[in-house]
Ligand SMILES: Nc1ncnc2c1ncn2[C@@H]1O[C@H](COP(=O)(O)OP(=O)(O)O)[C@@H](O)[C@H]1O
């Protein structure tokens with residue numbers, strides 16, 4: 001097993017006038033045995049970063065180390081990594097057993113060792129009873145497990161996953177997520193897992209790297225990223241529905257926008273233009289609170305999402321569905337605890353904390 005160090009890692013595609021910088025100097029220290037999720041919208045550079053760790057993509061600048069070894073110049077086969085992709089191409093004419101054994105056979109491992117490794121991986125993945133089947137005789141989830149089995153038998157120092165669950169339906173995705181967690185508990189192999197799905201990221205990560213436009217916005221535990229987002233981007237990307245973000249001017253316990261003003265439960269961290277963040281689940285109905293004009297109400301079963309406006313800007317409130325349903329056109333009052341208010345700089349979009 002091994003740690004992973006990313007030091008000022010850069011990537012650009014193309015040359016001259018067509019130069020396209022896609023990773024802008026990214027630093028991260030990943031400890032031996034950690035499960036790290038890299039999450040961000042499509043096109044932010046997640047796959048590029050993973051492929052640079054794998055050695056499938058050249059590094060334009062900076063350094064990547066796996067354990068004590070800088071791997072910049074090493075071929076993928078020399079990096080002691082195993083990768084699982086979204087499109088896990090299994091050999092259709094081979095049994096599950098042979099699909100899992102193939103890489104070890106090519107590497108010239110002894111037959112007895114191959115058999116032991118394949119059966120152990122099959123046991124972990126609960127594929128023991130399917131070893132003689134062909135891929136076409138398996139469900140999508142089972143095929144994905146075989147693809148993971150192929151990676152496990154190699155006993156790599158590092159697992160790299162690039163959106164491996166995207167082709168599965170929602171139920172299977174949730175189930176496979178639990179299996180990946182179990183796998184990590186049992187094997188403890190350092191893992192980098194790429195996804196665009198923030199729910200997947202929150203449920204799988206020990207720590208997560210939130211990326212946006214080739215830069216790291218935040219690196220932390222799911223709890224830290226949710227409770228103290230470093231920027232408005234992270235605030236809007238992690239959590240569903242996203243955090244409400246209101247522009248305004250703060251002066252002590254007053255927050256105003258275009259002639260309307262609301263009272264804050266505690267003074268803002270500084271005076272002047274600020275962005276106020278409040279999650280839908282942290283706002284509550286309070287007749288003495290901020291006026292909210294209700295526009296639509298969505299019933300989700302256990303809860304309702306109430307959409308409308310506060311200070312003339314879009315605002316969503318999440319309430320228990322046992323409470324009376326607010327009606328479109330109505331004006332409610334909403335309030336929140338001071339501990340749940342987040343503040344951001346309107347220019348840099350970075351978090352602002354009390355001095
Ligand atoms: N081989 C390539 N040549 C040129 N540009 C590329 C190549 N691969 C990816 N890119 C660009 O790099 C950016 C990041 O892509 P990618 O890492 O695939 O994003 P993600 O995996 O987060 O969706 C995108 O703008 C994409 O168009």
Ligand SMILES: [Mg+2]
Pocket residue numbers: 046047048
């Ligand atoms: Mg990708």
